[in-house]
Amino acid sequence: MTTPTDPAATPEHDDSHxxxxxxxxxxxxxxxxxxxPNPEIDSSPTCQIALASLRRxxxxxxxxxxxxxxxxxxxxxxxxxxILNAISLDFHAGRSIPVPNPSSSAVITTTEGAxxxxxxxxxxxxxxxxxxxxxxxxxxxxxxxxxxxxxxxSVYWGRPIPETATQLQEAISLALSTQxxxxxxxxxxxxxxxxxx
Amino acid sequence: xxxxxxxxxxxxxxxxxxxxVSLLQxxxxxxxxxxxxxxxxxxxxxxxxxxxxMRAYARRLLGSTDEVDDVVQDTFIDAWxxxxxxxxxxxxxxxxxxxxxxxxxxxxxxxxxxDDIDQHEIESPGQTxxxxxxxxxxxxxxxxxxxxxxxxRQRQCWTLKEMGGYxxxxxxxxxxxxxxxxxxxxxxxRRTVTKEMEGWE
Numbered sequence: 001m002t003t004p005t006d007p008a009a010t011p012e013h014d015d016s017h018x019x020x021x022x023x024x025x026x027x028x029x030x031x032x033x034x035x036x037p038n039p040e041i042d043s044s045p046t047c048q049i050a051l052a053s054l055r056r057x058x059x060x061x062x063x064x065x066x067x068x069x070x071x072x073x074x075x076x077x078x079x080x081x082x083i084l085n086a087i088s089l090d091f092h093a094g095r096s097i098p099v100p101n102p103s104s105s106a107v108i109t110t111t112e113g114a115x116x117x118x119x120x121x122x123x124x125x126x127x128x129x130x131x132x133x134x135x136x137x138x139x140x141x142x143x144x145x146x147x148x149x150x151x152x153x154s155v156y157w158g159r160p161i162p163e164t165a166t167q168l169q170e171a172i173s174l175a176l177s178t179q180x181x182x183x184x185x186x187x188x189x190x191x192x193x194x195x196x197x
Numbered sequence: 198x199x200x201x202x203x204x205x206x207x208x209x210x211x212x213x214x215x216x217x218v219s220l221l222q223x224x225x226x227x228x229x230x231x232x233x234x235x236x237x238x239x240x241x242x243x244x245x246x247x248x249x250x251m252r253a254y255a256r257r258l259l260g261s262t263d264e265v266d267d268v269v270q271d272t273f274i275d276a277w278x279x280x281x282x283x284x285x286x287x288x289x290x291x292x293x294x295x296x297x298x299x300x301x302x303x304x305x306x307x308x309x310x311x312d313d314i315d316q317h318e319i320e321s322p323g324q325t326x327x328x329x330x331x332x333x334x335x336x337x338x339x340x341x342x343x344x345x346x347x348x349x350r351q352r353q354c355w356t357l358k359e360m361g362g363y364x365x366x367x368x369x370x371x372x373x374x375x376x377x378x379x380x381x382x383x384x385x386x387r388r389t390v391t392k393e394m395e396g397w398e
Contacts, residue, residue, distance in 0.1 A: 023391065024384050053391050056336070060394070061359045063337040064344075068253030075248060075266070083244055083270055084237060087277040092235035116234040130223050133230025154227050193224055 019044040026050050030058070098143040100181045112136055115180065119151065122175035126167045128159035132192070138185075146185045149176075154193040165189040229286035232277065240280075244273050247290060251297050257344065257356045258301040268304060272296045291362070298361045302371040305353060336397045343393040351386040354379055 018026065021041060029041060030051060041047045094112030101108045116134045123131030132152035139145040149172065155164050169187045176182055220228065220242045228246075231239035248269060255265045255272075275296055283292055344352055353372065357363040365383070369376040 022384070023387050024380065027383075027387060050391070053394070054387075056397070057340065057390055057394055058359065060336040060340040060397075063335075064341050065250045065253045065257070065360065067335065067337045068256070068341060069249035072249045072252050072256075075252075079266060079270065080241070080244060083273050083277075084241065086274045087237060087240065090278060092233065092281060113235045117236070120231060120234065120236060130220070130227050131231070132223075132227040134234055152226070152230050154224060192226060195222055195224075 017046070018050055019046045021047055021050075023050060023054070027054055030054055095141050097140050097182070100143060110180070112140060115176075115182070118175055118179060119149065119172050122171040123151065123153065123168055126164065126171050128156040129164050129168060130154050130195075131168070140182075144181075144183050146183050148186045148188065149184060150188045150190070152190050152192055154195060155191050156195045161191050161194075165191060224286075225289045226286035229280060229283060229289055233281040233283070240273075240277055243276075243289070247293055248273070250290065251293055254294055254356075254360060255297050255301050257360065258298070258353055259304060260349070264301075264304050268297060268300045271300050275300075294361060298357060298363065298371075302357075306371075306373060336394070339397050340390070340394060343390055347386055347389060351382045351389075354382045355386040355390070358383060 019040070021044075026041065026047060029038060034042075041051075091111075092113050094116070096109040096111055097115065099108040099110055115136060119134045120131050123129065130153065132154065134152075135150040136147055137150065138147040140147055151168065151172065153165070153168060155161055168189055172187050173184070176184055220231075220239055223231075223239070223242065225243070225246075228239045228243050232243060251269045251272060252265055255268045259265055259268065272293060276293060283289065344355065347355065354368055357368045357371065358365075363371070365376050365379050368374075368383075369379045372379070374382075
């Protein structure tokens with residue numbers, strides 16, 4: 001036993017029971033990852049027992065929220081809907097992209113967000129792959145400027161990565177060439193993960 | 198169901214014929230990337246996946262009040278706006294928890310203006326009922342009950358420190374308390390928790 005039986009009876013800063021250290025100091029020492037090493041604490045069996053106890057509490061607290069979460073009641077659909085409604089006006093549109101147009105009196109633009117949506121939709125047609133973040137590198141606001149596209153993707157277990165990545169490049173290339181006038185110079189695909197069954 | 202109100206950015210999503218792309222299986226990195234790019238369906242999956250833990254965290258801070266679900270709702274609305282700034286998707290959970298911390302602390306502070314916090318009777322999270330005791334098989338469940346029994350102020354400080362990763366100074370600033378008071382509250386909480394958890398060592 002490292003602590004008195006009745007914590008309420010313990011003076012606020014009673015150091016005596018931990019070889020001259022308070023539980024707070026030991027907690028701070030743990031926070032600092034035991035650096036720089038404190039030989040007094042390191043060589044005191046009493047402190048080591050208290051540290052072990054703090055570590056166990058910390059380990060339990062890391063798991064506590066997940067344990068709590070299992071007992072949370074189900075949320076109503078309305079709760080989710082309010083979030084979706086609130087975000088629906090914020091499109092993450094990004095930069096404006098000029099669209100070639102023969103008329104001199106009208107300006108047509110699309111947005112970076114719309115292009116990303118197009119890339120995502122094209123990517124989702126590829127068997128066994130999920131597209132993540134898309135980045136458009138280049139002076140996209142200047143008509144005809146060279147654009148390099150970077151796509152993050154993850155592939156399902158059992159799918160050949162090179163072929164799947166190539167299919168993704170082709171699907172994106174086709175979608176962009178038929179639906180936009182972007183001057184795409186490269187489509188880089190990074191496969192960051194494989195989904196295991 | 199959490200029906201998407203629109204396909205991301207107004208672009209029609211073409212569903213694959215052979216194997217449906219299941220966002221439910223997607224890792225956080227994929228979901229964060231898509232949501233940052235404006236895919237509200239991916240964001241919906243993030244909300245479904247992380248809402249239970251965020252509610253549990255808010256409940257530990259606020260107690261069981263109606264405020265919990267409001268705080269978590271506001272958290273996700275803010276998260277959508279700021280997701281494009283989140284560079285490392287592996288930190289999504291702690292990033293969301295930080296937003297919950299901020300919003301919960303705002304609520305806690307607002308309470309103090311309206312009435313004396315010590316008079317504030319709010320049901321502790323996970324009240325000790327016979328049912329709860331019977332499910333307290335694990336160390337974390339036992340810890341949960343010990344924390345629920347702490348005085349409100351101690352519980353808030355302990356939760357911000359040990360779960361929210363706040364420093365003493367951050368807790369002091371957030372709750373508008375002197376740092377020395379926060380240290381004292383945490384010292385008492387820590388003593389109670391380590392003592393009560395001895396049986397689980």
